[in-house]
Amino acid sequence: MATPSLIALIFLLSALYAVTKSIYTRVHRYQKAKALGCRPPTKAPSGFLGWEAYKQGVKAVRASKILELMWNIHLEHGNTFQRTVLGVSAIVTTEPENIKSILATKFKDFSLGKRNQMFYPLLGDGIFTLDGAGWSHSRTMLRPQFSRDQIADVGMLGDHVDQLIALMPRDGSAFDIQELFFRLTLDTATEFLFGESTNSLAADKRSSSSGGGGGGGGGALANISDDQDFAEAFNRSLDYLAARIRAQRLYWLVNSSESRKMIKVIHDIVDYYVDKALARRQHATDQEKYIDSSSAPSSSSFSSKYIFLDAMARETQDRKTLRDQMLHLLLAGRDTTASLLSSSFFYLSRHPRVWNRLREDILSVFPPSETSPAAADDITIARIRDVRYLRQFLNEVLRLAPPVPLNSRWAVADTTLPVGGGPDGKSPVFIPKGQRVMYMINNMHRRRDLWGDDALEFRPERWEEKGKHGWEYLPFNGGPRICLGQQYALTEASYVLVRLLQRFDSVENAQPEIAEPRIRFSLTASHAFGVKVKVFPSEK
Incomplete structure (x- = not known):
C-alpha cells in the first residue's frame, strides 16, 4: 500500500511533468510560428478566463443583439482577433482568405470539434455533426x-x-x-x-x-x-x-x-x-x-x-x-x-x-x-x-x-491562417492544434x-x-x-x-x-x- 509521502511524490512529479510539457509545447509552437513568419492577432478583452465575455454574450443573446455585439467587437479590434469565453480561446475572423483556408485549402487541418457531442441528444450522427469517414459516408x-x-x-x-x-x-x-x-x-x-x-x-x-x-x-x-x-x-x-x-x-x-x-x-x-x-x-x-x-x-x-x-x-x-x-x-x-x-x-x-x-x-x-x-x-x-x-x-x-451568420472549426493539427496577425493584420497567424477558429459570415458580408x-x-x-x-x-x-x-x-x-x-x-x-x-x-x-x-x- 502506497504511503502518503509516496502519493505526494507521485502527485508532485505528475504536476512537474505537466508544467514542463506545457512550457516545452509553448516554446516549440513559438519557434514554429516565428519560423513561419506568423504574428498573433489583436486580443479583445474577455475578463478572467473569459467569464466577462461569456456574461456579455448571454446578455446579448437574451436581448437579441449577439450579432450587433460581434459586429462592434469586429469594428474595434479588426478583421481577425482573439477572444476567450469560459476558458476557451477562439480566433475570430472575417477575412475571405482565412475562411477559404479553413473550409477548402486546409480543410483537413480542421474539424467540428465537440459539435457531435453537443448536438447528439437531438440530432445524433449526421452530415452536420460528423467528421472524417462518417461525414464522407453521409x-x-x-x-x-x-x-x-x-x-x-x-x-x-x-x-x-x-x-x-x-x-x-x-x-x-x-x-x-x-x-x-x-x-x-x-x-x-x-x-x-x-x-x-x-x-x-x-x-x-x-x-x-x-x-x-x-x-x-x-x-x-x-x-x-x-x-x-x-x-x-x-x-x-x-x-x-x-x-x-x-x-x-x-x-x-x-x-x-x-x-x-x-x-x-x-x-x-x-x-x-x-x-x-x-x-x-x-x-x-x-x-x-x-x-x-x-x-x-x-x-x-x-x-x-x-x-x-x-x-x-x-x-x-x-x-x-x-x-x-x-x-x-x-x-x-x-x-x-x-x-x-x-x-x-x-x-x-x-x-x-x-x-x-x-x-x-x-x-x-x-x-x-x-x-x-x-x-x-x-x-x-x-x-x-x-x-x-x-x-x-x-x-x-x-x-x-x-441564415447561418457565424460558424466555427477546431484545428486538429498545427496550421496557419494566411492573414490577420500583427498590428496591421497582414501577417499569417499560427493556429496550434486544439485552437478554435470562428468565422463571421455576417460581418464579412458587411465590410x-x-x-x-x-x-x-x-x-x-x-x-x-x-x-x-x-x-x-x-x-x-x-x-x-x-x-x-x-x-x-x-x-x-x-x-x-x-x-x-x-x-x-x-x-x-x-x-x-x-x-x-x-x-x-x-x-x-x-x-x-x-x-x-x-x-x-x-x-x-
Missing part, C-alpha cells in the same frame, strides 16, 4: 437525393402556398409573416422528406413559437401526439442545443427533463415515418422476390411521387441512421428557407422601390390570368431563371441576413472594403455590377462541406416569392420601430420580433 449517401430533377420539381409546393395565401389577411391587417413561413417550410420539408406533410398551415390550432415558426402538427403527426406541438418541440430543442454551444466545454451540464421530453416527441414522430419507409422497403423486396420466382407482373409498393426517406431506405435500413439524417435535413430544409423568406419580406416591406421592380419583373414572365391569378402550374424553375432581378434580390437578402461604402445598405442592383463573387460571399458555406441543399432552399424561396408577388399588389412594414433586423440566433437566424407586415391583394 454526404455520399445524401448527395444523389439532391439531384437537379428532384429539386426542379416544384409541383409539390403549390397546395402549401395556396394554404399560406389563404391565411394572409386581405383587409390590411398586420400579421407576422415569419410565423407563416416557418409553418410553410415545416409542411413542405416533411412532405419532401417523409411523403406526408405536417399540414400545420391547415391546422385549426394556431400558436407562435419562440423560434419564429409555430403551428400545430396535422395529419399523421396529430395521431401520434395529440397534446404536443411538433414545431414548438423542435424549436425548443434547438434552443437547448444553442445553450449547450454557449456553455463551451461544460456543454454536458446543460440538460433538463423538459429538453429530454421535447426530444422524445421529435424522435417518436420521425421514427414513425422511418418505420413506415422501412415497411414499404421490406414489402417491395418481398414483391421482387415473388416476381423473380413466379414471373408475376411487377408493381412497386413505393409511392409514385418522390419521397426522400424512401430513397434513403434503399441505401440503408439502419433505423437510427435514417432518423438522424432526416433530422439533420429537416433542420436545414425548414429553418434556412424560412429564414430566407422572412428576411425577404423584412426588406421588401421597407423598400417599396425594390418590391415594385421585383413584382414588375415577375409579372413580365408570369402574368396572372383571368381564370388563374396565381398561374401556379406555369411556374417552373427554368422560367424562374428568366426573372434575373429575383436572383439578385435573393443574393442581397442572403448577404445582409445569412465596406469588400462591398463598397454602401455595404450596410440593401441594394440588389449591386449584383448587376458585381458579377461573379468569391469567398467574400458565403451564405451556404464553401469547400467540401458546401451546403447540399442550397438549390432546394433557393428553389422553394423563388417559387414562394413568385406566387406571393403575383397575388399581392403591395406590402407595408407594420414594425416602423424596427429599422434593421433584430436577429435571434440559435442554430440558424430568425427575426426576434417576427416580421410583421400588411399586404394588399391585386384586383385580379
